[in-house]
Amino acid sequence: MKTVLVTGATSGIGKATAELLARQGNRIIICGRRAEVLESLKTEWSAFAEIFILKFDVRNLEEVENAINSLPETWKNIDVLINNAGNAHGLEPLLAGNTEDWDSMIDGNVKGLLYVSKTIIPGMKKRNAGHIINISSVAARQTYINGVVYCATKKAVDVISEGMRLELTEFGVRVTNIQPGAVETDFSLVRFKGDNERAATVYAGYEALKAEDIADAIAYCVNAPKHVTVSDMTIYPSAQSEPRTIYRK
Template sequence: MKTALITGATSGIGKATAKLFANQGFKLVICGRRTDVLEELKVELSRFTEVFALNFDQRIFSEVEKAILSLPENFKNIDILINNAGNAHGLEPLSEGRIEDWDAMMDGNVKGLLYVSKLIIPGMKAKNSGHIVNISSVAAKQTYANGVVYCASKRAVDVISEGMRLELTEFGIKVTNIQPGLVETDFSKVRFKGDEDRANTVYQGFKALEAKDVADAISYCVNTPKHVAISDLTIYPSAQSEPRTVYKNL
């Protein structure tokens, strides 16, 4: 039975992936900052598989290190790492951007991914096998105005994924970079500081992707035969042609 560690497992794509993997029989290490939600999810998924919950903020390396080093022996052998945790904050031009928003995105989307990966990769290299899935965004493909820092953080994820592939293929470790388009999760609610009315307008007039659609894609990538490696996968809702263009009423 393979063990998968999923960051950002308390909502959205991470939660959907955890549920799908539980049904497929993977052992799970679910990670997040909200202890109550983590425990609820652990209880729910424990009906299907073995689950261990880790509570930490991946923007703080000391928390990441302490949490991962605390894994019990039967959960230390991580076969699959889903680097899903991330965030978007604000939608303003650079001249009006908030430093705390920039720090949150760069620390969470880039440095947090590096922190978690740094601690998991040595175990994968030691056994010459493993699979890392990094969740990027179509924002990495095309920068849009007022979202420059978020786009930059996701472009960094693309570059890190490429670098991981160059460094890890010889150790039998697969690396997959997934770029979703518009997914209807709490993403916009976080970006707009809890303004639900503004967040909801992002998804009006067309059918956005659902978290489970991306989870299905992640599942496909990690369940391919040993000789098959999906390097990059872009997923749009059918109404979206590129990061900035969505056709309504489709």
């Protein structure tokens, strides 16, 4: 049984991963900004697992540190950190980009990951054990038009994952970087600021990945033997050949 902390656990990949790992017998710390959703998930999942909730915004260092440092002693030894929280906002040329959207993506996808990791890594190093899983994207592999800033943030996640592995392997800490392709979650709804019609077109004409597919992949990495590190994993739906190309019926 492991103690697992999942950021962005109230929806999508984070929620699916937290639930799967809970059902596999682990203790789960679910993190997010929506207290009512966190409480609801705790009530539901407590029927089969130990669940602890932390409400904070990964973009706020003070909130991150205060929340994680407030964990009871019995929850402080985090075995697995899943840096899932992140966002995409807007899909337009760089010169037409909204700088508030840029800040949100950089603060959430890059700085938030760093803030949470910096708070948890010391404990892992001290225990000479741990596993960090960072959720990147195939957008890190190939920049696409109108998505420059989002792609840049996910490329940063790849680089940070590599750097973490270089710095932490000698301390027994495994680092895994996951690059999902097109996954049908609220991702596009958030990117297009609630425009359901536009979001639906992203997943039209083919079978996209589901959040549960990525959760399965993460669980495989978490459950791999101690001597095995899955360093990088790229996952596409069968209809997608590379980040920019999806074959639709």
